[in-house]
Amino acid sequence: MSVHAGRAGAGTMLDARGAAASIGWALAPFLVALLAGALVLVVTGRDAVATYQLLAEQAFGGGTAIANTLAQATPVLFTGLATAFAFRAGVFNVGVEGALYLGAFGAAWVGFSFIGLPSPLLIGSALLLAALVGAAWSFIPGFLRARWQVDEVVTTLMLNFVAIGFTSYLVNGPFLAVGTANSMSPLVAPAARLASLAPPSQFSIGFLLALAVAAAFWFVFSRTTLGYELNLVGSSPRFAATAGISLLRVVVLAMIVSGLIAGLAGAVQVLGVNGRFIDHFSPGFGFTGIAVALLGRNTAVGCVLAALFFGALSNGSAMMQLFSDIPLDLVNVLSGLVMILAVVNFAGLRPRRFAPLPAVAEADEALRDRGGPA
């Protein structure tokens, strides 16, 4: 059992054959999903090969296409890393979407409120507030889980709807932009916008920030004691507790960092793409993030690759919708399939790569043992 089999099995995977097999299994969900998607296309009388060809061309054909793909990969790289960070510690956080919304609103609020500030300061404080808001929000289910073993799957899932509804209230009520019919906040100051690195695409320094987070993610898990503790709590909580690691601290910390990254995701979407907070703006970035984390095996490099895949898919099919009669919804078919297939144990052909729930149960017991009369 391991949430991060790539590392846990590192010793046996040093030989090339093992590595190849490992990569093969990592690609399996993605390939099977593409095949199933092709089946849907063929059954409905469309040419699957031509469709995928067009999709690939739109996603990678030329500089602007690639820049757009990177722009689309940006939010899901953040949310993928946010999800993976919690998963590594065995915390089943499906609440990244909610933290993303609150972070986005926090960034927008800074951006349209302090319009006199110089650009670096404005952007810096918007990112900071977004990260803090996301972290504070995710602290709640993290603490409930660590202190009283409240099932974080349910609380994080439910708190998503609370966050989305609350921000919706904010931009329909107190922060509704004057003169707009739709529910959105005022525009942020031009100085708060993240510059496009390749106009007219929305590829901004937000992508570089996401890469920096990925690098930090890698560093934490491979070079620090904290990363070791997180891994240990994720893979064998009882052993971690016996070894003197405070489960409460690690679980809460994992949720805080997860929320922090999710908040940044929202901020970058506001400052780099939309320029304001728009009601219900996310097409499920937080949930695609789960697929990214799973496909990327909860590793930094894996998340980057998986985010590029989903970015290409999203950009390619948006363009495809313009040039053919294949609707954008094909993306959801593929990402839903990837999510399911990423957790499928193909007829016992490989060890289970992802099963955090037994560890969660074990962690609950360990947390309880630590308790005693309050």
Next chain:
Amino acid sequence: MEILLNSLAATATVTTPILLAAMGGLINRQGGIVNIGLEAKMLAGAFVAVLVAWQTGNLWLGVIAAVAAGALVGLAFSLVVTRLGANEIIAGLGLNVLMIGLIGYLLPVVFDVRGTLRPPGLPRLPKLELPLIHDIPVLGPIVSGKDPLTYLSWLSVPLVAWFLYRTVWGLRLRASGTDLEAARAAGLNALGWRDASTVIAGAFAGLAGAQLSIGIVALFAVGMTAGRGFIALAAFYFGSARPWPTAGAALLFGFFTAAQARVQGLGVPVQLVQVIPYLAVVVVLTLIAVRRSRRRGQEAWAAT
């Protein structure tokens, strides 16, 4: 007062899909699987109900097809979880994304419409007026004049309670849900019972979808489930997966749903009313957990 009465009169109809899906979800939960994919099955049911009712001209065939579609999706979901070892939470979330995508894809590609399928001349399920009760003031509008599936949903609560706690099948289902290995040792096909519970949940969710699409209106829209599968999830967590408390929670959440449209005129922000069910379940789960932890603490204290 008038707002309250209007809200109460509208409560039954909007409670139905939540109640039905929650009944399915609680059976599934007692059978050992947390079903986060209720939303997907509800959507499939709503879609298939309109499709079949339209093609056959028979609303009841639409209802039956919706139940079958929900059950079938439930079976597929269950097999992925019980036989292929997939994590039920991720598979459930993935199923929701997949179903929205699949139906969103089929609407323009096969039916040449975007977002909404409104077959011309498709009727709705009839409204049933309960004799005598219908004319009683206050009570009449609250309980009478609803669609048949609403009355079926009321009937489902005692039926589910009876099935789970008074039949040997219910006992086997609960045993398989509580402890897979113990149930196996007792000679039960425990995984089969888990699958059965998921199929039942799918059938209930499919029925809930049918009520949405051909019970309340006579059309299908991609967003029409609007998170009701998740409110149903909140309801059976709120009710600790027991039929009567779950039904109570569904009714409460249904009332909030009915009231939110009507209090808007009073300046109450509808978005904040909408989050109440979700917030409520977090609070309730926390209270239950705190109490459990206190009790355990006291027991440990007494033991020393």
